[in-house]
Amino acid sequence: DAGVTQSPTHLIKTRGQQVTLRCSPISGHKSVSWYQQVLGQGPQFIFQYYEKEERGRGNFPDRFSARQFPNYSSELNVNALLLGDSALYLCASSQGVTSTTFGSGTRLTVV
Amino acid sequence: GENVEQHPSTLSVQEGDSAVIKCTYSDSASNYFPWYKQELGKRPQLIIDIRSNVGEKKDQRIAVTLNKTAKHFSLHITETQPEDSAVYFCAAIIQGAQKLVFGQGTRLTINP
Numbered sequence: 001d002a003g004v005t006q007s008p009t010h011l012i013k014t015r016g017q018q019v020t021l022r023c024s025p026i027s028g029h030k031s032v033s034w035y036q037q038v039l040g041q042g043p044q045f046i047f048q049y050y051e052k053e054e055r056g057r058g059n060f061p062d063r064f065s066a067r068q069f070p071n072y073s074s075e076l077n078v079n080a081l082l083l084g085d086s087a088l089y090l091c092a093s094s095q096g097v098t099s100t101t102f103g104s105g106t107r108l109t110v111v
Numbered sequence: 112g113e114n115v116e117q118h119p120s121t122l123s124v125q126e127g128d129s130a131v132i133k134c135t136y137s138d139s140a141s142n143y144f145p146w147y148k149q150e151l152g153k154r155p156q157l158i159i160d161i162r163s164n165v166g167e168k169k170d171q172r173i174a175v176t177l178n179k180t181a182k183h184f185s186l187h188i189t190e191t192q193p194e195d196s197a198v199y200f201c202a203a204i205i206q207g208a209q210k211l212v213f214g215q216g217t218r219l220t221i222n223p
């Protein structure tokens with residue numbers, strides 16, 4: 001049984017560009033959350049989706065958006081990239097709060 | 112909103128000794144407290160968790176204690192081994208909020 005899969009694993013973008021990160025949850029998990037982890041800090045909540053609906057949003061600008069598809073996979077989009085967006089982006093899937101499992105993340109570098 | 116403070120930021124112990132990491136949370140409505148271990152370049156992995164209706168939980172060398180009155184919880188690792196070296200994060204969540212709030216992390220180093 002595959003865990004949470006994220007793609008790509010690494011990405012380099014220039015300032016002002018747009019990026020799309022992808023996540024496939026564990027089979028049977030209907031909830032997907034996105035977290036940003038800046039080097040040396042704990043993960044910060046960005047979004048949570050359940051059954052294709054946004055259920056929560058963290059303190060991030062409107063440049064960040066996400067969506068969930070009928071197969072429960074999800075995409076995170078970031079527009080107008082800034083240097084400060086450089087981070088590890090983690091996707092987590094869960095059936096309930098106590099079964100949250102993280103993917104290996106996408107490391108985004110903005111230059 | 113919820114805020115989680117974690118201490119210490121770095122911890123170095125001799126192999127075989129115990130390690131304790133402490134966290135405090137601000138929102139008394141928080142009712143689930145997981146601990147994650149993150150090795151360099153890898154994803155956070157759940158190592159133990161505790162619900163607010165339990166005061167202590169143990170899994171082999173790892174234990175977590177919760178004091179709801181003081182709003183703090185702690186991770187205890189006994190008989191530490193080199194493979195315990197990693198960054199450890201505590202987190203808190205309010206039931207229904209589906210949003211994990213993480214502490215700042217503790218870099219644990221086990222010295223042989």
